[in-house]
Amino acid sequence: MAGNTFGKSFKLTTYGESHGAAIGGVIDGCPAGVAIDLSAVQRELDRRKPGQSKIVTQRKESDTVQFFSGIFEGKTTGTPIGFQIVNENQKSKDYSHIATTYRPSHADKTYTDKYGHRDYRGGGRSSARETACRVVAGAIAKQLFPQIKITAYTSSVGHLQLDKDYKDLDFSEIEKNDVRCPDPAFAKAMQEKILEIRKKGDTIGGTITCVLENVPAGLGEPVFDKLHADLAKAMLSINAVKGFEYGSGFEGARMTGSEHNDLYNQDGSTKTNRSGGIQGGISNGMDIYFNVAFKPVATLMQDQQTIDETGAEVTMKGKGRHDPCVLPRAVPIVESMAALVIADHLLRDQTTRLKTM
């Protein structure tokens, strides 16, 4: 039983390989009557697009999305929304050198072990190219609940860690730099670090922080589909993600209960928010915030030792156009997956949606 559908009520099913004819998907469960701004969808895609700045891959893809159904006269009809992005950069390349070689820390070998037969061009289905479909669906999801604000930003690159509370940052700065970090000085340092790493043909990891404001109280379906459990799954399903923490996170594990507990104000809000906006798996109306750890991109512009399908040792020549740091382009992906989780839980909930939408 394959795993290419995300969500239970607001469901996204995707298809497509990196260098196949196209990637695309179907959104099923979007309520009828929602006005959809298609240019807003394209804008989100453009934030993820290759070639948008000098610190990301220079692969050429216009990443133009087409919609085929489910939207009529500017509004959703309640029927499935089919969409597609044609792969423009997929033609006539010679992949023979990698068809039988396993790139280190890539999925080449595990796909071969699992499926026996794989599309080896550009990583095939294992390429992060598929996340473009998530951004399309996330951009639709966001239009269901315009009052909820979802903001992600690059909070660390390598050892450069932005140790500021999200409340002390100016989110309007995020899109003003290529790194998507809301602290301009820090963004500059990160950018220089990435350029330095790129010059070496190396890559670097980092973290993204995401904040959800104005989420209504009541979202989340214990005991298994707790809101943060679904956020964790959503984030870990993104390529290169190695960790997730929300609210106090790993730091909270070092605290005592008397330090950690969030005391109530009389209006039901809490004086502190170590709970990260979720208690018992259900949103409480406070901000939801979490961190996502990304490992460095595995494809290096350096030679690496590896093996081929026969187990013979080969040297992998570094070449091509790859991201030295995945963070800047991952920011809209994190936001999109968060939007999918929120949309799914809004629709799953029996009562909260009614007060909200």
Next chain:
Amino acid sequence: MAGNTFGKSFKLTTYGESHGAAIGGVIDGCPAGVAIDLSAVQRELDRRKPGQSKIVTQRKESDTVQFFSGIFEGKTTGTPIGFQIVNENQKSKDYSHIATTYRPSHADKTYTDKYGHRDYRGGGRSSARETACRVVAGAIAKQLFPQIKITAYTSSVGHLQLDKDYKDLDFSEIEKNDVRCPDPAFAKAMQEKILEIRKKGDTIGGTITCVLENVPAGLGEPVFDKLHADLAKAMLSINAVKGFEYGSGFEGARMTGSEHNDLYNQDGSTKTNRSGGIQGGISNGMDIYFNVAFKPVATLMQDQQTIDETGAEVTMKGKGRHDPCVLPRAVPIVESMAALVIADHLLRDQTTRLKTM
């Protein structure tokens, strides 16, 4: 659409409130013909049981599991396995003082906001008592694949962090101390810390590390149901969990690609294992390992300021029998959820299971 089922092929559905008549569940999808050792199930439950040592809650529950179906003449029949644990300690208590009070950092308020009507006795459904059912199902799941070894242990309590690679630890030490830490000296320090915290009527958080050995290559269903994404969801669904990281985790986010990549040996294994046994969402045959962060228990044996349903400020009197630190009892829960994920993916996979079971 509620969320009390875990898994898609090996499915666990649970029910039950902390102080209702019973908790229980149904396992659907367990293959036929598997020999089941029921005493092994009870042994796992005993590891989670209250009252097992002086550093856990002294609530009295024998936690004896009964099976009603799906097992016949010592083997599974392929039909659903119904089971139950009677709540023995649920009677005749006066809950009037908490029925309308919201305990800080508990789910009292969010359950009320979401459902309107809740069973307030002992936390009702939001109590970690429901995890006993997960341990039952996990203990059944483990018997499907005896060759896979799942080991969890307490790796930190508060600031006491065991900074050793799991490979340098002697797992046979884990069950020899109450904390379930494989380093005896460290276990002693942790135990003293917990007793000290308890004396203050406070509680403390910590982390559990879990290692899965002999998992066959090929498990995981990209792009959404990646093996580590389902592990993350499983862990975050456990009460009090705030974070998850696998392989290099958050530390990996600080590395460069040339530092992070796992190079291959000729037999297809890797020289290092920063990937944590999973590449592209699919197991590669190396050890899978991950860390789980638990916040401190919210119930304190100290007075706390809080509010009731009307928003009036009240003082919560600390009393009762609660865990000063959830880690020791959470070890079998983490193992059980890992076992459920592995069982589910073994059954979902089209080919790996055949080579394995």
Next chain:
Amino acid sequence: MAGNTFGKSFKLTTYGESHGAAIGGVIDGCPAGVAIDLSAVQRELDRRKPGQSKIVTQRKESDTVQFFSGIFEGKTTGTPIGFQIVNENQKSKDYSHIATTYRPSHADKTYTDKYGHRDYRGGGRSSARETACRVVAGAIAKQLFPQIKITAYTSSVGHLQLDKDYKDLDFSEIEKNDVRCPDPAFAKAMQEKILEIRKKGDTIGGTITCVLENVPAGLGEPVFDKLHADLAKAMLSINAVKGFEYGSGFEGARMTGSEHNDLYNQDGSTKTNRSGGIQGGISNGMDIYFNVAFKPVATLMQDQQTIDETGAEVTMKGKGRHDPCVLPRAVPIVESMAALVIADHLLRDQTTRLKTM
């Protein structure tokens, strides 16, 4: 991937074998705050109970349901509802004669072929005893929408076919006779037929008609989960059912469009109702009605030739306590499955529920 869960939003998962310790289930997805009359649940179970009249099996089972969770202070809490019926008549019987024999037109051989290992006592999981759990869940479901009226009745026994429109029948007569047929004279003829058949040690089939009144317009989820498609599946999942037709049914296949089309009144209702209350898979507010065909019970009180597991021919001695005709006890099962479908679709729908509940 096993199949013991029915429904997507209002979900019933059941377990239990005919002669195991107990049968039971979990209802997940019932909204919070619904007042539940537990005696009404037991009354529905009593309509399905063995021994209730002389034309059904005389097996002794009190069929008393116990609830463990999800209902508190008389109302649902939104958490899963666990329930159970203890099997009282399951002990100390000698099944050695049937353990290795395949009863004709029973599931003995297919269960053995599929699972390898089966609980052969009284048919195990394949026994219609499991339908008692469906009746429990259906009785809960009905309490979600008291304004919807679901009525089933025996419309034929063998060749005795009640050729009357349901509108010309007095439903208050149904529970006044053992056959559950709303036409008293016809009921008497059916009853005599069943007694005559029983005297021969034989069994007989028949049909049940079911009518759903006051179903709101808007239920059903095309293109696959059309309301009537889910009703069909629900009915065919009941033991011994061989066919389903709704509205004009098989008779409609003999008609022309000009004969068949339902013309509109100005209020949006239709002058005729060959559509059976559903158009394009979505309820239109008119009555929903359908017929369900039951084959004769396979267990005869006559000797039959059959084979055992080795393929050797054996004579099956007719004995025991079985239903000569399943129809009277199947009436509440049909109603219950219809109630589960309606509850599921009410909760799945994005807007209709709001107008209704």
Next chain:
Amino acid sequence: MAGNTFGKSFKLTTYGESHGAAIGGVIDGCPAGVAIDLSAVQRELDRRKPGQSKIVTQRKESDTVQFFSGIFEGKTTGTPIGFQIVNENQKSKDYSHIATTYRPSHADKTYTDKYGHRDYRGGGRSSARETACRVVAGAIAKQLFPQIKITAYTSSVGHLQLDKDYKDLDFSEIEKNDVRCPDPAFAKAMQEKILEIRKKGDTIGGTITCVLENVPAGLGEPVFDKLHADLAKAMLSINAVKGFEYGSGFEGARMTGSEHNDLYNQDGSTKTNRSGGIQGGISNGMDIYFNVAFKPVATLMQDQQTIDETGAEVTMKGKGRHDPCVLPRAVPIVESMAALVIADHLLRDQTTRLKTM
């Protein structure tokens, strides 16, 4: 929660409106390594295509399917298969006259009631045009199990009922006539009937019989996902279907047990097959056969009285190109849905697949 996905392990998700840009879908769960003959897929589509004979609609659509993913170097890769059929005949038509009118016995009003906002062009999503996607997926499914033979044929048109056992028919005749009836003389009579009906601007219903040969024993997942229950749902999900019966069907409801029971041969096969190849919801290795009832097409080439959205009475002018009888084109749709059910159950089963594929 919408309903545009069919299947649990072999899953088809479709999208598309009759007169939108395109219809299409995603098949998720197709095992890797299956050789796919794309021309065989197109051949199946051609059997469903409009304009193929004079007894079906003359709408012009080439119905050419394009595949985008999941098939590489002629074989499936285990990743999702995305496909699409462009709507060629959808442009520049004036729909203003039907945009606000409810056609009798169509889904116009129920879609409006449910969704508020609908694509009214050509019936939008409620059009049987979406079944083309089912035929694509069914044609892929069939290639998973070439040894299983699925054959459907027109068994009645109006009152012209072919009263022959399927075993006495020559299936090679089916594709030799436009009606797709295996009895040439009967086919001729049916064809004349359809032409006569068409001349009147009327339409006519009928039945399709479907036979599945060489299905392995062991398919089906009781208690809810019985093989025949899923076949029933599959068939009832097809536009215009009003009934389903398998094996002895409604006729079986008139029989006694001693007449109905299938006695065993020593090899485990049965002397008769009133069970229709399924016992207890699980295939037994005998032929599976069933009948499907189709009502007459609702669109007439005659004037009809109806209402518009305001409730005002209007006269619907009959015009356009529609099927006088849906049966000939529905034959491949019935086969395709049967193939989807079989593929899904083969993949869900824990052991049967292994013996089979």
